[in-house]
Amino acid sequence: MLVLEKDEMVQNFIAQQNDLKEHISLQNNFLENQISLVAGLDIAYWHKNNKEYGACCIQVFDFRSKNLIEQVSYINEITVPYISGFLAFRELPLILEAVKKLKTQPSLYMFDGNGYLHKRHMGIATHASFYLKKPTIGVAKTYYKIENIDFTMPENIAGAFTDIVIDGEVFGRTLRSRKNVKPIFVSCGNWIDLDTATNITMHFIDKDSRLPIPVRYADLATHQARKLHQDDV
DNA sequence: GCGACAG
DNA sequence: ATCTTGTCGC
Secondary structure (H helix, E strand, O other), X not given: OOHHHHHXXXXXXHHHHHHHHOOOOOOOOOOHHHOOEEEEEEEEEEEEOOEEEEEEEEEXXXXXXXXXXXXXXXXXXXXXXXXXXXXXXXXXHHHHHHHHOOOOOOOEEEEEEOOOOOOOOOOHHHHHHHHHOOOEEEEEOOOOOEOOEOOOOOOOOOOOEEEEEEOOXXXXXXXXXXXXXXXXXXXXXXXXXXXXXXXXXXXXXXXXXXXXHHHHHHHHHHHHHHHHHHHHO
């Protein structure tokens, strides 16, 4: 891809995100006791015949029992390159096709990546919410640095957190989901507040991972889907 | 030229 | 994200 083309593409991406960001809401548009199904979502990649492919997996869990209710996957060629800050444009096409295959209707979606914790407040969790039309939460495994601001390490206690504040505004939260693990980075996607997003994330933490169950299992599912696809041919 | 860089 | 085995520690 030519440098000039990429630059034009990025300008287009920024324009799209600036339109959408005007409609972000950091308030719950639901009652916490109304949450029934929570979806986790992830994508794995591989190369074949000089092309790049991706497998998007969605795992739907019952909020109270934490039982797996439904799982779907969708595999297709990936056409948009990875550009830091524009993850949604790369992953959204697969995500939307996978969502079409769902028979259940999740109350909210949890993403592997940021939401409001983004230089334009438009990480994939926030960006995707406008297409899913459901509340979303962003859960990132590594810190996405904004304006050279570092995060403050929270105490080594399960549930401890520090907020990531830039120019007086809370962008997201560094959360120690379990004792003796690296923290994760939780941020609002849309139509949810940060405390609720944190509570839901902690609700889905078990002894096996620092990541919440829906995101963790979606990640495992994408690896399995990739392996099946590769063994197939 | 060098370092940064969610997934 | 992906390429990759064993190994140290709870």
